[in-house]
Amino acid sequence: xxxxxxxxxxxxxxxxxxRNSLMPVLQGVVREEKFLSEEALLSIARELDLSAADVxxxxxxxxxxxxxxxxxxxxxxxxxxxxxxKGKDEVIHAIEGSLKIKAGETTHDKKFTLLTANCLGWCHxxxxxxxxxxxxxxxxxxxxxxxxxxxxxxx
Amino acid sequence: xKKVDIIFEIDEKNTPFTILEKxxxxxxxxxxxxxxxxxxxxxxxxxxxxxxxxxxTKNEVSNTKYVxxxxxxxxxxxxxxxxILDRVPEKIFVGIAICGYVIxxxxxxxxxxxxxxxxxxNLLPKLDNFNAxxxxxxxxxxxxxxxxxxxxxxxxxxxxxxSMEGKRGEPRNKPPYPTVAGYNHKPTxxxxxxxxxxxxxxxxxxxxxxxxxxxTDSRGSKVFSVSGDTPIPGIYELELGMPLNEFVNExxxxxxxxxxxGGASGFCVPRKxxxxxxxxFEGIPTGGxxxxxxxxxxMYNVLHDYLxxxxxxxxxQCTPCRVGCQQLLKGIEAVxxxxxxPSYLEELKRLAVTMKLAAxxxxxQSVGNPFSSIIDNFREEIIY
Numbered sequence: 456x457x458x459x460x461x462x463x464x465x466x467x468x469x470x471x472x473x474r475n476s477l478m479p480v481l482q483g484v485v486r487e488e489k490f491l492s493e494e495a496l497l498s499i500a501r502e503l504d505l506s507a508a509d510v511x512x513x514x515x516x517x518x519x520x521x522x523x524x525x526x527x528x529x530x531x532x533x534x535x536x537x538x539x540x541k542g543k544d545e546v547i548h549a550i551e552g553s554l555k556i557k558a559g560e561t562t563h564d565k566k567f568t569l570l571t572a573n574c575l576g577w578c579h580x581x582x583x584x585x586x587x588x589x590x591x592x593x594x595x596x597x598x599x600x601x602x603x604x605x606x607x608x609x610x
Numbered sequence: 611x612k613k614v615d616i617i618f619e620i621d622e623k624n625t626p627f628t629i630l631e632k633x634x635x636x637x638x639x640x641x642x643x644x645x646x647x648x649x650x651x652x653x654x655x656x657x658x659x660x661x662x663x664x665x666x667t668k669n670e671v672s673n674t675k676y677v678x679x680x681x682x683x684x685x686x687x688x689x690x691x692x693x694i695l696d697r698v699p700e701k702i703f704v705g706i707a708i709c710g711y712v713i714x715x716x717x718x719x720x721x722x723x724x725x726x727x728x729x730x731x732n733l734l735p736k737l738d739n740f741n742a743x744x745x746x747x748x749x750x751x752x753x754x755x756x757x758x759x760x761x762x763x764x765x766x767x768x769x770x771x772x773s774m775e776g777k778r779g780e781p782r783n784k785p786p787y788p789t790v791a792g793y794n795h796k797p798t799x800x801x802x803x804x805x806x807x808x809x810x811x812x813x814x815x816x817x818x819x820x821x822x823x824x825x826t827d828s829r830g831s832k833v834f835s836v837s838g839d840t841p842i843p844g845i846y847e848l849e850l851g852m853p854l855n856e857f858v859n860e861x862x863x864x865x866x867x868x869x870x871x872g873g874a875s876g877f878c879v880p881r882k883x884x885x886x887x888x889x890x891f892e893g894i895p896t897g898g899x900x901x902x903x904x905x906x907x908x909m910y911n912v913l914h915d916y917l918x919x920x921x922x923x924x925x926x927q928c929t930p931c932r933v934g935c936q937q938l939l940k941g942i943e944a945v946x947x948x949x950x951x952p953s954y955l956e957e958l959k960r961l962a963v964t965m966k967l968a969a970x971x972x973x974x975q976s977v978g979n980p981f982s983s984i985i986d987n988f989r990e991e992i993i994y
């Protein structure tokens with residue numbers, strides 16, 4: 456049994472074999488593997504006795520359930536109005552320059568994916584970004600790059 | 611304009627735990643009467659009377675009922691629920707438990723947006739502690755945590771149920787309403803985070819104290835999320851029914867030209883209307899977002915941002931919303947570039963009215979609010 460199949464099996468055991476467990480199972484796979492591979496989706500469909508199309512259809516609805524390969528660290532910069540007014544463009548450009556990718560892309564070494572996100576709920580402290588589950592408010596371009604560099608050093 | 615301290619107030623003598631113990635000795639009907647008497651209306655934006663919602667659900671005959679706390683705060687400009695979840699989570703848990711007691715449910719859920727997953731580190735141990743407390747009280751009720759996965763539309767109650775059931779977050783047709791068929795198609799009370807906190811506070815201090823704030827149509831206070839061009843952005847609990855000009859005097863930077871009340875799906879109020887606009891159910895109701903724009907801002911850019919947002923967040927299920935959002939965005943771009951005459955804006959406004967009438971849920975129905983209010987008040991900025 457592959458690592459992914461094993462993970463899916465464990466998640467289904469933990470959350471139960473019902474349709475209501477689909478979200479926690481999908482979320483669990485994304486937590487470990489950063490995205491839902493074809494193998495993961497098929498394996499979830501088998502374990503929960505759903506059609507693969509149904510599982511893919513559900514996953515692809517949600518922006519945090521990626522179905523394309525993502526980097527080890529996912530950076531989401533808020534692009535909605537308040538953060539826009541406070542300079543999210545400059546922050547995104549600085550990160551793009553530092554990682555040498557455009558928003559929406561993943562670095563060659565698969566360490567980072569840079570995405571934009573709709574309102575992250577920090578409108579009084581923009582610009583703001585999420586790195587994985589950690590939140591970084593009141594960014595400047597320089598501060599954002601420093602945070603990214605810290606993550607780069609971690610591995 | 612009066613600042614109020616109910617939501618975040620820490621009262622050592624009257625803790626959430628003691629409020630719950632005291633409330634569980636009362637009859638469910640008496641609690642409902644208190645809530646109806648208090649005049650509390652939902653604080654998520656729609657403003658449905660909370661006591662009535664609970665009464666309808668209580669009156670449904672079913673072995674299984676649910677209480678759900680909607681913590682899928684995603685409206686641009688709104689961040690109050692995050693602050694409440696972080697600072698006074700026990701008050702939310704108590705509101706959920708009281709509701710469970712009143713309607714006869716055994717399970718409560720908090721549906722937390724994925725963007726707030728970092729709150730779980732603090733929330734989960736406190737929730738375990740609270741569930742243990744319920745057990746100690748001998749009250750057969752448990753609260754669980756559910757996470758969203760990044761979809762604004764899941765803040766719409768029926769889409770939220772679909773998501774909890776492991777499906778795409780696509781809103782259902784109404785009726786049936788959640789009080790009859792909600793999560794798992796069982797009678798369900800779904801309330802906003804802030805509403806549930808007010809419930810526990812009303813149970814603690816009595817409806818009279820709550821009613822002493824606000825106006826006849828808008829009882830009590832409300833937590834506002836203030837952002838944009840203001841020297842003091844942040845969270846403020848204010849009395850409802852305040853005139854907008856008082857708000858602007860307090861929070862503006864002296865150059866405010868427009869306030870967006872109620873987030874991207876709310877209304878834009880221009881400077882000339884500050885004096886005769888009331889913030890409350892008798893004027894412009896709001897989920898709490900107050901975004902201030904000063905004269906350096908282009909209202910075209912503001913509207914463009916909102917429409918991009920709706921374009922991405924429309925679930926795509928119904929045509930009026932899916933196609934409408936795209937056409938409104940394309941339309942203002944075309945007028946700006948001169949590819950369409952200014953009169954095209956009137957056609958777009960008719961489309962926005964169609965969306966209001968024909969879209970399936972609140973998302974599509976409310977896109978016309980910012981659209982028409984910005985076009986009507988800042989037409990020149992959109993065209994030139």
